[in-house]
Amino acid sequence: MAWKRKDLLTTRELDAAEITLILDTATSLREISGREIKKVPTLRGKTVVNLFYEASTRTRTSFEIAGKWLSADVINFSASTSSAGKGETLLDTARNIEAMSPDVVVVRHPSSGAAELLARTLGCGVVNAGDGAHEHPTQALLDLLTIRQRKGHLDGLQVAIVGDVAHSRVARSNIYAMRKLGMTVTVAGPPTLIPPQVQELGVKVAHRLDDAIRDVDVIMMLRLQQERMSAGLIPTLREYARYWGLSLDRLDANARPDVLIMHPGPVNRGIELTPEVADGPYSVILEQTGNGVAVRMAVLFLLIGARTAQEAA
C-alpha cells in the first residue's frame, strides 16, 4: 500500500495497515544508523521545521537526526527564543513559517488539538510531536517497533500501561495503536490518574500494580509529573513510589521472565522506576530511543513522498 495522508496527527485515525507500513518502512531505514556514513539523499532539497513550544530533548533531536540522515534541511524553532515570546500567536507563527515553504512542520505544543489546528491551516505536512494530553503518535509507533523487534510480532500481546494515564498523550496514542494491532491493554494507577470512562477506549483497568504486571508481555511505565502532587492527585511522591514504583523485587515476584520494561522518558529514577529496573535486564528503554530515529525517518519519508507523488500526478 501507499501512504496517502498529508499529516500524521493521531494514531486514532490510522488503520492497522497504515501503522504496519510505517513500522516496515522504519525497519528498512533502520540500517542507516549502522553505516559509516549516515546519510542517504532521499529528502535532499526538502525542508523540515521543528516547531517546539515545550521543552524536549529526545523527540526534537530525534526528528532532527532523522531529517538530516535523509538529507533534508532541518530548522529548529523553539518558543523560548522566537517571536512566540513576543506574543505572536501559534497560527501567525505557523503561517509565517509556511510562507518560507517548508515541506513538513513537526509541532509540539501544550494545547491538545494544536497539531490538528495547524494541519487545518497549513498546506504543508504536519507531524504531531505531542499535543497537550491528546496524542504523541510517533512515540507510540517507536514503542510498537521496539516491541515487534523483541517479540517478533504484535498480535495477541498483553501490555500494561502504568502511571499517570489521565494526563498522558503517550498512553492515548499507544492504546489506540495497540488495540488496532490486536494487543490487549490494561491501564493501571491510582484512580485519580486514570481517566474517567477509560474502559470505553477498549482497555481494562487495574488498581494494584501487582495485578497489572502479572503475565503481561510488556510493561510501559509513564512519567509522573511533579505537579500532580501539588494538584492534589496523589498525597506524596514517597507513597506513589512505594505503591506504583516498579522495583526488581516486584518484577521477579509477579512478572514473566521475558517481560519488556518500557518508558517514554525522561525517567524519574526512584519514583516510577528504580535504577535497577531502568538499567536492568528487562529494560528496552534505550532501544526505544534508537528506534525513535528510525520511525521518524519513516514518517518524514512517507509524508514527503506522498506529497511528491501528488504533485507529480
Add this chain to the structure above:
Amino acid sequence: MTILISNGRVIDPATGTDAVQDVLIQEGAIARVGRELARRAEGAEVIEATGKIVAPGLIDIHVHLREPGYEYKETIESGTRAAAAGGFTTVCCMANTDPVNDTRAVTDYILAKARAVGVIRVYPIGAVTRGLAGKELAEHAELAEAGCVAFSDDGRPVMNAELLRRAMEYTLPFGLPVISHAEDANLTRGASMNEGVVSVELGLTGAPAAAEEAMVARDILLAELTGAHLHVAHISTAGAVRLVRDAKARGVRVTAEVTPHHLLLTEEAVRGYDTNAKMNPPLRTQADCEALIEALSDGTIDCVATDHAPHALSEKEGEYDRAAFGVVGLETALVLLHDRLVRTGRIDLSTLIARMSHAPARLLNLPGGTLAPGSPADVTIVDPEREVTIDPRSFLSRSRNTPFTGLRARGAAALTLVGGRIVWRAA
C-alpha cells in the same frame, strides 16, 4: 399611530389565545385582539400576517451586551439590533462588563445608552459581589433603585456560601431574584469541556456534571434557608433538572433557564477542537439534552435564555484550551428551537412561545410577555415557513461565534415590534 396586524395566528399563552385574529395597536400599546378589527382601524398601517404567527415579543433574560468595556465584541446598539432580528423585544444584560455593573453609575450608563441607541428594551442585571470578586456585597439597594432587575455574578460562581446567603437575605426587600451561575470552581479547574469519554479522547480537562449539580443543590438549600427567589442560569445537566424539580415540588422559590445550545448540541460538537463549541457550562450528553427538553416542556425549566456571549475572532481562533468561553445566540435561538423542537413535535408551539415571552416576563416582573389589551405593543411575527441557513457573516451582532454555522432551519422571525414601532423586518 395605529397599526393593525391582520389575520395572523395569534398565540398568547398568558390569555390562552391560539386563533386566527387581528391585533390592533394604538399609542404603542395593544388596544384590542379579535376578529375583523379592520373597520375599527381607519387609516391604520396594516401588517398582513396571513399564515404567520403573531406572538408576544420574545424576552431573553440572559445576554452579554459587553458595553461598557468590551465594545469590540458587542455594543448595546449592535446587540439590540441582533436581538430584534432574532425576534426579541426585551433583553436583560449581565454585569460582567468593564467596569462591572456593581454601581449605580454603570447601571445608569447602560440604561442611558440603551435609550439613545438601543432598538429594544434593555434591563440591566446588577452584580452580586463587588467587581464579581466574590468577596463583598455590591450595593444592591442602589442598584435596584437604579433599575437593575436581578443580581448575578454570571460567568463566575459565588463560591463563598455565606456571602451568597447574605446576598439572598439582603436583596429580599427588593423582590428581585439572585441568579446563580452554578459551578463549583474547584471541580472545574482547568476544564474546557464536559467530563466524559470525549474529553478523555481529546485530551482536554473535563468539568463533571457534579460541579454544576453540587452548586445547584447548595443554592437551593440557601434559597430554602432565606426564602429568597433563586434563579438557576443556563441549567445543563439531567441531575440539576432533578434537583430543581424536587425543590419546586417542596415549594422552594426556584426557577431555571436553559440555552438553545444546551438543548440542541452535545459534547460531540467539540470534536475537531471547535472553539465555537466551547462554553460554560459545557455541552453535555444526549441524555442531558433529553432531560432538558422534557423539563422545558413540563415547566420544570421556566424559560429559554440564550446566554448570548459575543467574542472577537481573535479570542476564538487558535488553540481550543486557550479560546474564550461562550457563543452568540440572539439571532439563532427562535428559528432553531422552532425547527428542531416544535417542527419535530418535541414541544408545542404555544409552550415554546410561553417559555420565551410570558414566563421570563413574570420571572423578572418585566413589562410585556402578553398581547392582553393595555400591554406594551411588543410583538414578534414569526413566519413558520421562512427557511434560513445560519450564516454568521449575515449577523447583526458584532461577533460571529456560533456553533450552528451552516444549519438550515425553518420558522424565523419576520417582523419585530417594540412599543408599536417596527424595529426589524425580514428582507
